[in-house]
Structure formats: C-alpha cells, structure tokens
Amino acid sequence: MNVVSARGLTKTYGRGRAARKVLDAADLDVSGGEMVAVAGRSGSGKSTLLHLIGGLDRPDAGTLEVAGSRLDRLTERGFTDLRRHQVGFIFQFFHLVPELTGEENVAMPTRLVNGHSSGLARARALIRELGLDEVSGRLPHTLSGGEQQRFAIARALVNEPAVLLADEPTGNLDADAARTVLRHLRAVASGGRAVLLATHDEAAAEIADRVVHLDGGRLRA
Amino acid sequence: MIASARGAWSRLRGRRGRSLLAAAGIAAVAAMMGTATTVAYGLATGFDRAAERADLPDLIARFEPEQVDEVDARVEALPNVASRSYRQEATEVPLASAGQATSSGAVHVVGDGRRGYAIVAGDDLSGAGDEVVVERGLADAWGLAPGDRLSVAGVDARIVGVAVAPDNVAFPLASAPRVYVASQGLGAQLGADPGLTNMALIWSQDPSRLDTTLVQARAVSFGIDNLRFLTRAGVQVQLDEAAGIVIALLIAFSAAALGVAGVTLGATARAEVQRRLETIGVMRGLGFSRIGVAAQYGLEAVIVAVPAGALGLGVGALLAYGPSARLLESLNELPPGAALLAPLAGCLLVIVGLVALATMWPAWRAASRRPAEILRGAELTARPRRLPYPAGFFGLGARLVAARVGRTAATVSVLAVSTALVLLMLALATRLDALQNDPASLGKRYQLTVNGAPDSTLPVVRDVPGVAAAAPRYEASAADSFQLGETFKLIAFPGDHTEYESPPVTEGRRVQTAGEAEIGAGLANALGARRGSTIAAQLGSGREVRFRVVGIVAALGNEGRVAYVRPTRLLEGDPGLTPAIAVRLSPGADPAQVTSELRSRGIDTAAVGAATSSSREFLGVLADVLRVVAIVNILIALFILTQSLALTALERRPTLAVLRAGGAGRREVALVLAGGATLVVALAAPAGVVLERAVLGPAVADMAVDYVTLPLSADVGQITFAVLGLLLLALTAALWVARQVGRTPIAVALREE
Structure with a gap:
C-alpha cells in the first residue's frame, strides 16, 4: 500500500524571467517498508520534493497523498498534524537543539502528542537501539557527527511516523558513520515504514530498494 | 558617496523585514526621547519665555x-x-x-x-x-x-x-x-x-x-x-x-531612554553584523579596509535612523505637547512652539550618531579579524551551557534566551529600569491622589471646618455626636520682613496644635509659649532659618510680629512655608483676624452624618481636602503628564521584549524551523518564546522593585521636595500590578513574534543554515 503518492507535482521558485521550475509534473509512489533514494545534481529539486512530501511547503500544482491525507486539501493545522504524527525528518546538518542533551532532543517531539510519559519510554528505547545510551546526557556540540545524526534519527522516529524523510543524511559524515546511519535507515524501512532519502551518496543509493533520478524537474527510474 | 548610498539603500530593501524592525526600535527610543525633551524643555524654558514675551x-x-x-x-x-x-x-x-x-x-x-x-x-x-x-x-x-x-x-x-x-x-x-x-x-x-x-x-x-x-x-x-x-x-x-516632581521624573525617564537606546540599538546592530559575518569576510577578502566595512554599515544605519528617529521624535513630541502645554498654561507660562524644534533636532543628531556608532563598532570589530577566520566563524549560536531550566518548550525558550548572556543581561537591565519607572509613577500617582484627597497626607487630623462662625458656635459644635474635638484655627498670610518677597502662612491653635495638625518634628521641639514658632522645612530653607533664629512676619495689617524658632517640622502644605505659633502674639499683630473652627471627628464617625447634624443646627461645614481645589487641578495636570510618560514607558517595555524575542527568533530560525518540521504549531512556538520572555521578566521584575524602592523612589523624593520626606516606595498591590503587567507584555510579545515566525515557510528557514 502506498504511503506516499504524488501525481503531477509542480513547484516553481521566483517569478517572471527569474522563475525556475524545479519540479515539473513529477510522479512518485512509495509504499510502507520501502526505501527509495532520490538522486540528482545539486539544485535539481531533491530537497524541494522532500519538503513538499513532508508538508513543509506546498506545491503549485499536482496532487499529493501522504499516509492517507490529501495534502492539497489540508489547512495549516492539518499540515501541523501531518508533521506531528505521520512524518519524521532527518537533515544533513542534524539540526539538534544545541541547548538540549541528546535525550532531551529525542524526547522533545513527544511533548507534541498525547502520552508524553510513554513517549519518553519510546525515546529511551530508541536511544538504546541506536547505541547512544552512554552519550544520551551530553550536549550536541560534544558529540561526533555520526552520534548527532543517530540522535536525529531517533528524534524523527520517536512519534512513530508512517514516513521518514532524510535529506542528505550522510552528506556531513565520514564513511564509517555514514554506513552506520544508512544501516539504521534500512532497519527503519524493514520495520514497515516508508523511507525516502535525497542523496548524492552512491552507498545510500545501493542500500535503497529503488533509486529515482530527478532531472529537469521530472522523476525517472 | 551617492553610489554608496544607493548601494546601502538597495541592501536595506533586500532585507526589508529586518530593516523595518530596526527602524521600529529606533522610532520607539526616539519617541521616548521626544516625550522627555518636550516636557523637560517646556518646563525648563517656560518661565523665561513667558517673562520675555x-x-x-x-x-x-x-x-x-x-x-x-x-x-x-x-x-x-x-x-x-x-x-x-x-x-x-x-x-x-x-x-x-x-x-x-x-x-x-x-x-x-x-x-x-x-x-x-x-x-x-x-x-x-x-x-x-x-x-x-x-x-x-x-x-x-x-x-x-x-x-x-x-x-x-x-x-x-x-x-x-x-x-x-x-x-x-x-x-x-x-x-x-x-x-x-x-x-x-x-x-x-x-x-x-x-x-x-x-x-x-x-x-x-x-x-x-x-x-x-x-x-x-x-x-x-x-x-x-x-x-x-x-x-x-x-x-x-x-x-x-511646583514643577519639581515632574522634572525629576523626566531626568530618570530620559536616562532610561538612553539606556534603552544603547542596548536595543547595540543588540540589533550586533545581531545584524553576526548574521552577515560571511559578507564581511568576503568584503575583507576582496580588499575592503576595516574603515570601509564599518563605514558601509554606518551608512546603512544612518539611512534607517534618520527617518525613523524623526518619526519617533515627532510622535513623542506630539504625545507630550498637549499635556505639557496645559501644565505650562496652569503656571501662566508659554509652550515652546517652534523653539522646540532645535532641541528635537539635537536629539535626532544624538540618536543618529548613537545608531551609527552602535552599528559601526561591531562591524569594525568583526572586520578586524582575518578574513578566513571571519568566514569560518560565520556562526550565530553561542556555545550552549547546561543550565537547570524546566523541560519542555517553555524551558527551551528560557535556555535559548539565556544562551545570549550579554544581551539577556542588557535586556534585563533596561526592563528593570522600565519596571522601576512604572512603579515610581504608580507610587507618585498614589501620592498625588493622597495629596489631592487625604488631609492626613498633609498632617491634618481634623476632617471638617466651619468658616466665619461667631464665637458662640464652638460649644455647639463640640456637643454634636461624632465630634471628638473642635478648636479655633487662625491662619494669616505673612511676608518675611528681612527677606522681602518670601511669603508664608502663620497657623495658630490655642494650646497644643498637634491635636489638629501634626507635621513631624525633624529638629528641635514643639511650640510651648507665645513667642515661639515651629516652622516648616520649606520656610527654613527659604529664609536660612534654624533653631534659635528669629522670624519677623509682616502681616496683612501692616504690623510686624516676631517669633523665635524652636523647631523645624516636615510640613507639606504650602511647600513647607508655614509657621505654627500660639494665637496671642498673632492677634496682637492683627486683631481683626477671625478663626475658622477645626472639627476632629471621633474614630468611626460618619462625616456626612456629622455634617448633616451640624447643618440642622444652622452650622455650615466644609470638608477638609489635602490640596485646595485649584491645586487639585494642577495635580491633575501633573498626573496627565505622568500618564503620557507611563504609556510611552509601557510601549518601550513591550518593544524591548519584542525586540529581544525577535532577535532570538531571528538567530534561531533553524532551531524553530526544526521544531515546526517536527510538528510544533504556533502554540508551541509561542510557548518557546514565552519561556524566554518569562525568564527576562523573572529577572527584571525583582531588580526593578529593588531599584525603585532603594534608589529611584528616594532619589526622586529628594529631588522633588527638600522640605519633607515624601514616601515614594511602591506598595505590594502596585508591585503585583506591575509584575502582572510585565507578564502580560511578555505574553503579547511572544504571541506577536510567534505569529511572525509562523509566517516564514519552514523550508525557507531551514535553508538559512
């Protein structure tokens, strides 16, 4: 069953002669348990595609359905609910809150949903699962890049989203750390979630179930 | 130069939102200075202007x-x-x-x-x-x-x-x-x-x-x-x-305005420079000199500061002009009119200069580093510390704000001064109200007077239920024979006057014999009189009577230019002097009932006010001036909080964007910002209370009246009111900034990293 289904997605930045169409009637389906890598040159629109699917931005045209919700019919509040319950994000630069410890970073999204105490237990379980037990009380600037990205993965998963979106998750990591992160993402997909990652990394493409290329605003297999 | 200005204008337009925010800050500070300048200049020059004309x-x-x-x-x-x-x-x-x-x-x-x-x-x-x-x-x-x-x-x-x-x-x-x-x-x-x-x-x-x-x-x-x-x-x-209290308050107010100006402008400029460190690094790499970099930032600041400063000064002057003109009119003085433009122009120069310096200094400092170092250091976030704040979004906000120690300290300082000023104004308003309506504030212990009644009235008054005591009260205007032009009032009761009027003795003792006087500190200051001096009072009758000063009292009425004496010698100097009857009521007695009882016996009474009805109007005008100052002050406090939160939100846009990407809505973002604002308020409120009670209140009281101790400490109710008001301002600022944050697309905020 498709967790993500996009048809004719179009997005243009700028206006008039400065307008640049980064997505031009792009189609994409991702089902639960599937890991799909989106490859393409810098500026080809990979991040834009993830932002649209994650409800961070709205397309100019096309239809988009994520976890059963038609995004073109959602209000702002609906988008917030979608991000809160159905989508997890991982960024290239981790974006951990520097004032919070690793564990606090992971637990922060659980405050957005009912049952914060069970969320806290989930956060601790994920931290254990990702091998971060010993460093969970440390502030981000004292952690390695790989550790920071694993905390970011835990944070993205803590509210048990249907789809995990990873934007260049290994772009800022050394090879070893990148392998560890990709292994964890693969495990997430194997657990039944849809995983979509935008990447330049060939290793990431290799580990994915499917690779789609974004070129000239269109997606092709 | 024109090309540089065009370039600066174009850069400002490119970041319109931040330019407008900086302009709003400058305008708010200028409004405060405009208000202070308008009232202070009007009062300082009003007499000379009117006397000249x-x-x-x-x-x-x-x-x-x-x-x-x-x-x-x-x-x-x-x-x-x-x-x-x-x-x-x-x-x-x-x-x-x-x-x-x-x-x-x-x-x-x-x-x-x-x-x-x-x-x-x-x-x-x-x-x-x-x-x-x-x-x-x-x-x-x-x-x-x-x-x-x-x-x-x-x-x-x-x-x-x-x-x-x-x-x-x-x-x-x-x-x-x-x-x-x-x-x-x-x-x-x-x-x-x-x-x-x-x-x-x-x-x-x-x-x-x-x-x-x-x-x-x-x-x-x-x-x-x-x-x-x-x-x-x-x-x-x-x-x-007469205008002493207002001028003293304005001095404190202007000092706070300058403090606000320095902090907000400095913080804004520093944040802007930090944001653009990379640009500065590139400029230096391309061969721009340090002065060239600083001058470019200074030019941009001037382009923003001139119109914003002029607008703020104009608004502040317009707000204050009406009440201050009424104050001057009540003193028979003339408002400054076009003459006010010169000091306002001076203020504009100060503001523009301050803005330019506050902007150029951090740019100069940043440009002094090696270009490669600047480029590497294009990082906004300070190194975080582990601090014991509450968990959750509210606590996160406190941590975000506390991460900028210098700015938080400066914001807290300015907000504390603002809080202290508001508390001072509340205390002053209460004091003015007491002076208007409460006879006890002038040391009067009687509540009713009977004017122009024959001697036979006195025993009748004493017999009325609810009357604790009644006595003739003599009052005569006099001029000092030694220092002509110094006028004062002689007040006399047969026997102990403290039963009816009891200003505290600050030096010496009470009057005991006919030739003695206890004088108000205002009169003592005016005449240079001390215990043991002789005052020679020239009465309306043309005769002179002399008294030996045995005590100085803290009398508030008539600016402290009073002398309490026994009636004997006063009546020798002016035998035609007729007394009023001062009526002191029993504890719990209803003044209206006693008045009605006396009227039924054909005796008309007047309630004792603290100030005369004409003084009451004057105090009302003073209160209007204070209200304008207070309103501007509250707006400034709101601006400081908003500016501080907006700067935090600006610097931490990626952090807030990540929270939003994770499902945080406007409510959660507002909670984060409210946490930051509450931390500032929690630090500023007690500091403001201490500042008012220990420094500002006593200082203004001393400056306003030197002939009496005027209590100007805020009470618990006023402190509660001020703190709740601050929290309300914090909430307002948080909601407003959260609204602004919510308008920025998350994807755009994430790209700014």
Missing part, C-alpha cells in the same frame, strides 16, 4: 493706595531703574459671564507705559470705554474669547484680548482671576481714581543689581503702608518648585 518687570511692589505722583517721585529716585509703570489693583471684584461667576476677581487698572503682560489672543486695551483683557486661565476655565461679554463689578464689558503674565500662576490654580482695564476706559466707569496707585511695576537697568534697588526702595518707603515686594527671580523659584 510679557515684558515682565523685575520688581513688583504692592502697597496701600497712594498718589501716583508721590510714588513716582520716590521710584524715580531709586538707582538702577530703567522704566516704571503703575496700576491700581482691586480685589474681591465680582466677575460674571454666561452662567459663570466669582466674587474674588482681581481687576488691574492699567495706565500708560509698559504693561507687563503678553497678549496671546485678540488685542490690547485701546482706551475705549468698555474694553477688558482677561487672563488666559480665566478665558480657558470659562470658555471666553475676544468678542465675548464679561460683567466686571456689574458693568458690562467687551473682551478685546487674552493675556498671560507669569508673575503668578493662572486661574484657577490662583484663586483670583485677573482682568485688565484701561484707566481712562472701563477703569473710569468702575470709579477708579486715575491719580491713585497701589502697585508699581519696575524694570531695572541691570537685573543683577536688583538687590541695591530693593534696599533703597525699602529705605524710602516711609509713609507707604503694607509694602510688599515680589521679584522676578522669586516668582521663578516658586514656579520651579
């Missing part, structure tokens, strides 16, 4: 009516006299117009020569039969204008002009409204003898040698009864004292 004489002498020729011969012989003119002043003259009437009008019959007043509407007297010029206070209070009719002692007159003379405060602050008539015009109809005068106006050649003229005038005054002098300097001292 009115051609106010250097010396005014009042005396019993004499032949003009006789007086003129003596005045002509005085040294240092440039010119002179004479008037007849008639008091207790009935005036009436369109439903308004008073029996205490003062008619000045003016002759040839200099007038000593300024016409502010209509024309001066031409000498025609029915012309009258009215003082502005009367015109404002009764709604009179040139062309209207006024009955003067029953004679119908035409108002031809409105005048201002700053030798006294205006009606109704002064109890007698003044009108001017020409001696050959309405004066003749009123029966004024043009050959007589009781008032001489003297202009000196050299005002600094006026003391010589005064000594000579005193020496040649034999045969002239009830002679009293009033100097121009003496008038100014009295008026300055």
Whole structure:
C-alpha cells in the first residue's frame, strides 16, 4: 500500500524571467517498508520534493497523498498534524537543539502528542537501539557527527511516523558513520515504514530498494 | 558617496523585514526621547519665555493706595531703574459671564507705559470705554474669547484680548482671576481714581543689581503702608518648585531612554553584523579596509535612523505637547512652539550618531579579524551551557534566551529600569491622589471646618455626636520682613496644635509659649532659618510680629512655608483676624452624618481636602503628564521584549524551523518564546522593585521636595500590578513574534543554515 503518492507535482521558485521550475509534473509512489533514494545534481529539486512530501511547503500544482491525507486539501493545522504524527525528518546538518542533551532532543517531539510519559519510554528505547545510551546526557556540540545524526534519527522516529524523510543524511559524515546511519535507515524501512532519502551518496543509493533520478524537474527510474 | 548610498539603500530593501524592525526600535527610543525633551524643555524654558514675551518687570511692589505722583517721585529716585509703570489693583471684584461667576476677581487698572503682560489672543486695551483683557486661565476655565461679554463689578464689558503674565500662576490654580482695564476706559466707569496707585511695576537697568534697588526702595518707603515686594527671580523659584516632581521624573525617564537606546540599538546592530559575518569576510577578502566595512554599515544605519528617529521624535513630541502645554498654561507660562524644534533636532543628531556608532563598532570589530577566520566563524549560536531550566518548550525558550548572556543581561537591565519607572509613577500617582484627597497626607487630623462662625458656635459644635474635638484655627498670610518677597502662612491653635495638625518634628521641639514658632522645612530653607533664629512676619495689617524658632517640622502644605505659633502674639499683630473652627471627628464617625447634624443646627461645614481645589487641578495636570510618560514607558517595555524575542527568533530560525518540521504549531512556538520572555521578566521584575524602592523612589523624593520626606516606595498591590503587567507584555510579545515566525515557510528557514 502506498504511503506516499504524488501525481503531477509542480513547484516553481521566483517569478517572471527569474522563475525556475524545479519540479515539473513529477510522479512518485512509495509504499510502507520501502526505501527509495532520490538522486540528482545539486539544485535539481531533491530537497524541494522532500519538503513538499513532508508538508513543509506546498506545491503549485499536482496532487499529493501522504499516509492517507490529501495534502492539497489540508489547512495549516492539518499540515501541523501531518508533521506531528505521520512524518519524521532527518537533515544533513542534524539540526539538534544545541541547548538540549541528546535525550532531551529525542524526547522533545513527544511533548507534541498525547502520552508524553510513554513517549519518553519510546525515546529511551530508541536511544538504546541506536547505541547512544552512554552519550544520551551530553550536549550536541560534544558529540561526533555520526552520534548527532543517530540522535536525529531517533528524534524523527520517536512519534512513530508512517514516513521518514532524510535529506542528505550522510552528506556531513565520514564513511564509517555514514554506513552506520544508512544501516539504521534500512532497519527503519524493514520495520514497515516508508523511507525516502535525497542523496548524492552512491552507498545510500545501493542500500535503497529503488533509486529515482530527478532531472529537469521530472522523476525517472 | 551617492553610489554608496544607493548601494546601502538597495541592501536595506533586500532585507526589508529586518530593516523595518530596526527602524521600529529606533522610532520607539526616539519617541521616548521626544516625550522627555518636550516636557523637560517646556518646563525648563517656560518661565523665561513667558517673562520675555510679557515684558515682565523685575520688581513688583504692592502697597496701600497712594498718589501716583508721590510714588513716582520716590521710584524715580531709586538707582538702577530703567522704566516704571503703575496700576491700581482691586480685589474681591465680582466677575460674571454666561452662567459663570466669582466674587474674588482681581481687576488691574492699567495706565500708560509698559504693561507687563503678553497678549496671546485678540488685542490690547485701546482706551475705549468698555474694553477688558482677561487672563488666559480665566478665558480657558470659562470658555471666553475676544468678542465675548464679561460683567466686571456689574458693568458690562467687551473682551478685546487674552493675556498671560507669569508673575503668578493662572486661574484657577490662583484663586483670583485677573482682568485688565484701561484707566481712562472701563477703569473710569468702575470709579477708579486715575491719580491713585497701589502697585508699581519696575524694570531695572541691570537685573543683577536688583538687590541695591530693593534696599533703597525699602529705605524710602516711609509713609507707604503694607509694602510688599515680589521679584522676578522669586516668582521663578516658586514656579520651579511646583514643577519639581515632574522634572525629576523626566531626568530618570530620559536616562532610561538612553539606556534603552544603547542596548536595543547595540543588540540589533550586533545581531545584524553576526548574521552577515560571511559578507564581511568576503568584503575583507576582496580588499575592503576595516574603515570601509564599518563605514558601509554606518551608512546603512544612518539611512534607517534618520527617518525613523524623526518619526519617533515627532510622535513623542506630539504625545507630550498637549499635556505639557496645559501644565505650562496652569503656571501662566508659554509652550515652546517652534523653539522646540532645535532641541528635537539635537536629539535626532544624538540618536543618529548613537545608531551609527552602535552599528559601526561591531562591524569594525568583526572586520578586524582575518578574513578566513571571519568566514569560518560565520556562526550565530553561542556555545550552549547546561543550565537547570524546566523541560519542555517553555524551558527551551528560557535556555535559548539565556544562551545570549550579554544581551539577556542588557535586556534585563533596561526592563528593570522600565519596571522601576512604572512603579515610581504608580507610587507618585498614589501620592498625588493622597495629596489631592487625604488631609492626613498633609498632617491634618481634623476632617471638617466651619468658616466665619461667631464665637458662640464652638460649644455647639463640640456637643454634636461624632465630634471628638473642635478648636479655633487662625491662619494669616505673612511676608518675611528681612527677606522681602518670601511669603508664608502663620497657623495658630490655642494650646497644643498637634491635636489638629501634626507635621513631624525633624529638629528641635514643639511650640510651648507665645513667642515661639515651629516652622516648616520649606520656610527654613527659604529664609536660612534654624533653631534659635528669629522670624519677623509682616502681616496683612501692616504690623510686624516676631517669633523665635524652636523647631523645624516636615510640613507639606504650602511647600513647607508655614509657621505654627500660639494665637496671642498673632492677634496682637492683627486683631481683626477671625478663626475658622477645626472639627476632629471621633474614630468611626460618619462625616456626612456629622455634617448633616451640624447643618440642622444652622452650622455650615466644609470638608477638609489635602490640596485646595485649584491645586487639585494642577495635580491633575501633573498626573496627565505622568500618564503620557507611563504609556510611552509601557510601549518601550513591550518593544524591548519584542525586540529581544525577535532577535532570538531571528538567530534561531533553524532551531524553530526544526521544531515546526517536527510538528510544533504556533502554540508551541509561542510557548518557546514565552519561556524566554518569562525568564527576562523573572529577572527584571525583582531588580526593578529593588531599584525603585532603594534608589529611584528616594532619589526622586529628594529631588522633588527638600522640605519633607515624601514616601515614594511602591506598595505590594502596585508591585503585583506591575509584575502582572510585565507578564502580560511578555505574553503579547511572544504571541506577536510567534505569529511572525509562523509566517516564514519552514523550508525557507531551514535553508538559512
């Protein structure tokens, strides 16, 4: 069953002669348990595609359905609910809150949903699962890049989203750390979630179930 | 230069939102300075301006009516006299117009020569039969204008002009409204003898040698009864004292305004420079000098500061101009008008200079690093610390704000000063209210008075249920014989006056015998009198009575220019003095019931107020000025909080964007910002309370009145009100900034990393 289904997605930045169409009637389906890598040159629109699917931005045209919700019919509040319950994000630069410890970073999204105490237990379980037990009380600037990205993965998963979106998750990591992160993402997909990652990394493409290329605003297999 | 300006303008347009935020901050600071400048400049120069325009004489002498020729011969012989003119002043003259009437009008019959007043509407007297010029206070209070009719002692007159003379405060602050008539015009109809005068106006050649003229005038005054002098300097001292509280408050207010200016502008500039460190690194890499980089930032700052500063100053001046003009009018002074533009222009220069410096300094410092280092260091976030804040979004906000220690300390400092100022104004308002309505604030322990009653009334009053005590109270106006022009009040009760009026003794003891006096600290200051000194009081009867000072008291009434004595010697000096009856009520007695009981026995009473009804209006005007200052101050506090949160939100856009990407809505973002604002308030509120109670309150009280201890510490209710108000401002600021954050697309905010 498709967790993500996009048809004719179009997005243009700028206006008039400065307008640049980064997505031009792009189609994409991702089902639960599937890991799909989106490859393409810098500026080809990979991040834009993830932002649209994650409800961070709205397309100019096309239809988009994520976890059963038609995004073109959602209000702002609906988008917030979608991000809160159905989508997890991982960024290239981790974006951990520097004032919070690793564990606090992971637990922060659980405050957005009912049952914060069970969320806290989930956060601790994920931290254990990702091998971060010993460093969970440390502030981000004292952690390695790989550790920071694993905390970011835990944070993205803590509210048990249907789809995990990873934007260049290994772009800022050394090879070893990148392998560890990709292994964890693969495990997430194997657990039944849809995983979509935008990447330049060939290793990431290799580990994915499917690779789609974004070129000239269109997606092709 | 033009190309640089164009470039700067284009860069500012490119970041319109932040430029507008900086402009709003500058405008708010400028509004504060505009308010302070308008009131302070108006008060500081009002008397001189009015005196200049009115051609106010250097010396005014009042005396019993004499032949003009006789007086003129003596005045002509005085040294240092440039010119002179004479008037007849008639008091207790009935005036009436369109439903308004008073029996205490003062008619000045003016002759040839200099007038000593300024016409502010209509024309001066031409000498025609029915012309009258009215003082502005009367015109404002009764709604009179040139062309209207006024009955003067029953004679119908035409108002031809409105005048201002700053030798006294205006009606109704002064109890007698003044009108001017020409001696050959309405004066003749009123029966004024043009050959007589009781008032001489003297202009000196050299005002600094006026003391010589005064000594000579005193020496040649034999045969002239009830002679009293009033100097121009003496008038100014009295008026300055009346405005003392406002001026003192404005000094504190202006200091806070400058503090706010420095902090907000500095913080904004630093954040902007930090944001653009990479640009600075590139500029340096391309060969720009440090001065070139700093100058470019300075130019941008000036382009923003000039219009924003001018707008803020204009708004502040407009807000304050009305109340301050009313204050000046009540003092018979003139508002500054176009003359205010010069100090406002000076303020604009200060603001623009301050903004340029606050912007150039961090740019200069940033540019002093090596370009590669600058490029590497293009990072906004300070190194975080582990701090014991609450968990959740609220606690996160506190941590985000606390991460910027310097800015948080500066914001807390300025907010604390603002809080202290608001508390001070609340305390001052309470004090003014007490002065207006609570007799106890002036040390009065009686609640009712009976005026003009025969001696037989006293036992009747004492018998009325609810009356604890009643006694005759004598009051006489006097001038000091040694220092002419210093007037004061003599108050006497038979026996112990502290049963009825009990200002605290600050030095010496209470009066015990007929020849002794305890004097207010205001009078002691004016005369340089101490315990053991002798005061010589020249009474309205023309006689002089002397008392030995045995104590100094903290009396608030009449600016502390009072002396408590026993009636014996006072009545020797003025046997015609009639007392009022002071009525002290039993604890719990209902004043209305006692009043009604007394009325049923044919005795009319008056409730004892703290200030006279005319002073009450003056205090009301003061309160208006304070209200304007308070409103601007509250807006500034709101701006400081908003600016601080906006800067935090600006710097931490990626952090907030990540929270939003994870499902945080506007409510959660507002919670984060509210946490930050609450931390600032939690630190600023106690600091503000301490500042008000320990520093500002006592300092302003000392500056406002030196003849009494004026308690100006905020009470618990006022502190609670201020703290709740601050929290409300914090919430407002958080909601507003959260709204702004919510408008930025998450994807855009994430790209800014």
